[in-house]
Amino acid sequence: MKTIIEPFRIKSVEPIYFNTEAERKLILEKAFYNPFLIHSKDVLIDLLTDSGTSAMSSNQWAGMMQGDESYAGSPSFFRFEETVKEITGMPLIIPTHQGRAAEKILFSILGEKGKYFVSNTLFDTTRANIEFSGAEGVDLICEEGKHPSIPAPFKGNMDTQALINFIAQKGAGNIPLCIITVTNNSGGGQPVSMQNIKEVKKICTENKIPLFIDACRFAENAYFIKLRETGYADKSVRSIAKELFSYADGCTMSAKKDAFANIGGFLAMRNEALAQQCRNLLIMTEGFTTYGGLAGRDLEAIAIGLNEVLDENYLQYRIRSIEYLTNKLIAAGVPVMQPAGGHAVYIDAKAFLSNIPADQYPGQALVGALYLHGGIRSVEIGSLMFGKYDENKKLIPAAQELVRLAIPRRVYTQSHIDYVSEVIIEVFNNRNNIKGLTIIEEPPMLRHFTAKLKPVAS
Amino acid sequence: MKSIKHSWAEPYKIKMVELLKMTTPAQRKKAMKDAGYNTFLLKSEDVYIDLLTDSGTSAMSDRQWAGMMMGDEAYAGSRNFYHLEEVVKDVYGYKYLIPTHQGRGAENILSKILIKKGDIIPGNMYFTTTRLHQELAGGKFEDIIIDEAHDPENDFPFKGNIDLTKLEKLIKKHGAAKIPYVSMATSVNMAGGQPISMKNLKELRALTKKHKIRVIHDMTRVAENAYFIQQREKGYKDKTIKEIVKEINSYTDGATMSAKKDALVNIGGFLAVNDWDVFEEARNMVVVYEGLHTYGGLAGRDMEAMAIGIGESVNDDHIRARVGQVIYLGERMMDYGVPIVTPIGGHGIFVDAKKFLPHINQDQFPAQTLAAEVYLDAGIRTMERGVVSAGRKANGENYYPKLELVRFTIPRRVYTQAHMDVIAESVARVYERRDKIYGMKMVYEPKYLRFFQARFEKL
Numbered sequence: 001m002k003t004i005i006e007p008f009r010i011k012s013v014e015p016i017y018f019n020t021e022a023e024r025k026l027i028l029e030k031a032f033y034n035p036f037l038i039h040s041k042d043v044l045i046d047l048l049t050d051s052g053t054s055a056m057s058s059n060q061w062a063g064m065m066q067g068d069e070s071y072a073g074s075p076s077f078f079r080f081e082e083t084v085k086e087i088t089g090m091p092l093i094i095p096t097h098q099g100r101a102a103e104k105i106l107f108s109i110l111g112e113k114g115k116y117f118v119s120n121t122l123f124d125t126t127r128a129n130i131e132f133s134g135a136e137g138v139d140l141i142c143e144e145g146k147h148p149s150i151p152a153p154f155k156g157n158m159d160t161q162a163l164i165n166f167i168a169q170k171g172a173g174n175i176p177l178c179i180i181t182v183t184n185n186s187g188g189g190q191p192v193s194m195q196n197i198k199e200v201k202k203i204c205t206e207n208k209i210p211l212f213i214d215a216c217r218f219a220e221n222a223y224f225i226k227l228r229e230t231g232y233a234d235k236s237v238r239s240i241a242k243e244l245f246s247y248a249d250g251c252t253m254s255a256k257k258d259a260f261a262n263i264g265g266f267l268a269m270r271n272e273a274l275a276q277q278c279r280n281l282l283i284m285t286e287g288f289t290t291y292g293g294l295a296g297r298d299l300e301a302i303a304i305g306l307n308e309v310l311d312e313n314y315l316q317y318r319i320r321s322i323e324y325l326t327n328k329l330i331a332a333g334v335p336v337m338q339p340a341g342g343h344a345v346y347i348d349a350k351a352f353l354s355n356i357p358a359d360q361y362p363g364q365a366l367v368g369a370l371y372l373h374g375g376i377r378s379v380e381i382g383s384l385m386f387g388k389y390d391e392n393k394k395l396i397p398a399a400q401e402l403v404r405l406a407i408p409r410r411v412y413t414q415s416h417i418d419y420v421s422e423v424i425i426e427v428f429n430n431r432n433n434i435k436g437l438t439i440i441e442e443p444p445m446l447r448h449f450t451a452k453l454k455p456v457a458s
Numbered sequence: 459m460k461s462i463k464h465s466w467a468e469p470y471k472i473k474m475v476e477l478l479k480m481t482t483p484a485q486r487k488k489a490m491k492d493a494g495y496n497t498f499l500l501k502s503e504d505v506y507i508d509l510l511t512d513s514g515t516s517a518m519s520d521r522q523w524a525g526m527m528m529g530d531e532a533y534a535g536s537r538n539f540y541h542l543e544e545v546v547k548d549v550y551g552y553k554y555l556i557p558t559h560q561g562r563g564a565e566n567i568l569s570k571i572l573i574k575k576g577d578i579i580p581g582n583m584y585f586t587t588t589r590l591h592q593e594l595a596g597g598k599f600e601d602i603i604i605d606e607a608h609d610p611e612n613d614f615p616f617k618g619n620i621d622l623t624k625l626e627k628l629i630k631k632h633g634a635a636k637i638p639y640v641s642m643a644t645s646v647n648m649a650g651g652q653p654i655s656m657k658n659l660k661e662l663r664a665l666t667k668k669h670k671i672r673v674i675h676d677m678t679r680v681a682e683n684a685y686f687i688q689q690r691e692k693g694y695k696d697k698t699i700k701e702i703v704k705e706i707n708s709y710t711d712g713a714t715m716s717a718k719k720d721a722l723v724n725i726g727g728f729l730a731v732n733d734w735d736v737f738e739e740a741r742n743m744v745v746v747y748e749g750l751h752t753y754g755g756l757a758g759r760d761m762e763a764m765a766i767g768i769g770e771s772v773n774d775d776h777i778r779a780r781v782g783q784v785i786y787l788g789e790r791m792m793d794y795g796v797p798i799v800t801p802i803g804g805h806g807i808f809v810d811a812k813k814f815l816p817h818i819n820q821d822q823f824p825a826q827t828l829a830a831e832v833y834l835d836a837g838i839r840t841m842e843r844g845v846v847s848a849g850r851k852a853n854g855e856n857y858y859p860k861l862e863l864v865r866f867t868i869p870r871r872v873y874t875q876a877h878m879d880v881i882a883e884s885v886a887r888v889y890e891r892r893d894k895i896y897g898m899k900m901v902y903e904p905k906y907l908r909f910f911q912a913r914f915e916k917l
Contacts, residue, residue: 012527014530035534036533036534036535036750037534037535038534038535039535039537039540040530040532040534040535040536040537041530041535041537042535043532043535046532048532048533048534049533051533052531052533052753052757053531053532053533064526065474067724068476068502068503069514069515069724070502070505070508070510070515071498071510071511071513071514071515072497072498072499072500072502072510073498073499073500073501073502073503073504073505074502075501075502075503078501097559097560097563097748097749097755098559098749098755100746100747100749101559101747101748101755104746104747125745125746128745128746129746132746262529262531262757262758262759263755263756263757263760276904279911280904280905280906283906283907283910283911284562284566284587284590284591284594284906284907285562285563285566285747286559286562286563287559287560287562288498288910289910289911291514293559293560293563293725293755294725295514295724295725295760296724297724298725298757443742444742445742445745445746446742446745446746449745449750449751450741450742450745450751
């Protein structure tokens, strides 16, 4: 049997509202060609993010009903704490309302002007939080990770030589933290190998730099290690995940990804003094230490989700469904990031729309075209998200122009995915009709969330 | 003939229950010691009746639970957000909405936008997290509540009122340009849940308008305040709670809301403003701290529960039963001679620890001590609102607040009248043996908001 079926069946459904291409044209204009400004009821297939969009299990919903909403000392917290301790092996657990709050707390304590946070690749909110503290974020991705069309097993790896050089250049004292993002989201959901984590850990230890994991998709990464890295085929994903965390001094987690929760996150660490500082900040902006700004029921849902995600039948189905869509697109000649990542398909918009220059945002133009043609909502990860301006207000483009189609966990069926591939292929066949975009209005930070755009005059 | 009593009764019946654990005196003794005599550090499973807070502890209605199932968890443009936006406009009357994961998220953003270093923020009594965010943004809080508020036995009906002479003096001293806004709370928490009158609000509006100073409303218990206006203020007895709430808000420019109180949800809050520029800045900032502006760090289902809860919170029958239960408990305590803050407030009973334990000096934390003793008697968890909560000034000295209180906050729609009887009887027992109670010393003190995590030892 070659078909892999979902290790679950559907218990509750949510209707999708259909609309026409003519209606979508108006909607897109009204949303200023920014998918973040489209109302969700106007979207047919929502691949904007896999964050907080998972379908929870009946067990998680049962946990929700058991949530203890006491302000302090809720048993829901203790169940959550125990699960996170067990999986990460870390003793100090701090809940937060979502992942960015965990980052915000950590970087406000460790970051300041003149400091550098090194990483394989930092994600948008992570980078924003670092820059907000006055520090700089530095991406040191391995060479394979820079070429979307060349397959390699661990394209999320950090370039260890570059790390050594960077430490030598800036001094270990100016690097408060090294962060490994698993899987590497901005770099195509590509995994990091255990070997690479061990090497980075060694360098960090030698230089007394703490190593943190951005653990949003730790289970997907652990499953890739099992599939691809020598010596791990017979190990359980749970034990691989535990080994991965054993090399880290701490982690930040958005439970909205691999914990199947719709809200929530946490910080875990080994250093008591740092944890106490984090807790003091937590109380100010998030909530008391035993709820961190979450309802008790959400702590329950996270605890249950963290155990469900380590089920290997689920991970096999999850990884295989991303690969299924990727392979369909490759067969039709659509330029996509290879090999398939863990949570999303990444289209190479630079190659897809080679006629549109970076300052006309080819990724964003493609996002608009996919919505217009099939009601699919995706997101640009390119010059709109990461581009900057030089002193002459000229755009410094991002290294890559990608469009991410993130697949929510346990939400869409194979026929939804078939529909998505058909829409993309049809848009690809008519790609010469797509026009570039120009920005009319943008905020100073995280501009991709609220920027307004319009098509360039032809 | 004695007149027949008019009892309040709940305008709802119970649909789902949560089982409670009973504890023995020996278990409570150990639990309290392990928690460093700080009720915040008790495990909730060791608590029989939890009156620590009315925040996030409400029982949601079946309609709210149904709304939870209608959560639209899309990252951007969730249907639940638009529903919530519509309800906030309709019920509260503010133009622009920014959801946040809870009230302090809104306070953080608002303080960062409006306060510059050296600014003065006058308000009707401090609240812990509110003042902290004002200070962290570089501002200084100045208390302008009327003097009656600091007297637990004064029976003035609107002890949450602002003393306009104090405000005028501040404006004269610092200049209006140094005052970005007046921080006006309805149902003033630290004063014992005391209301502000509509007349006072109108006068505040007139004065601030003259000096072009904004009024920002801490509206977490606005419906409870509206109930007292309806009951006590001339000209309001025939108006609905919804009408009164809207009128209150009409005299303000914006609000921070912890929806975990009045709005009957377990998580959630928002910032609402009428000023487009403040809104735009807040929308850019919320992404960094909370989440995209159409979810603000909340699950879609929680926005839906909030939208439905806001509607339920301004129902006259609901508020009458809510405040009726609090008054019932207060009257039972007074029957036993227990000294409490009067008039009785909207969300809890505040026991006067200075009068309850007159032999314990404020340096030895009478309210903290009393909270521990109340737990030891029957497993009832309360909260200190006195010298520990007040914290320290910038120069390191303790604030010594006039009010040294223990707060018995009643969660909404959770406990029955029989629970209220148990509470009153337990407090009466502690009151009987008050002479044998001694103070405490603080053995661990965190830098900010020390009451949450401080630890104590018995003297």
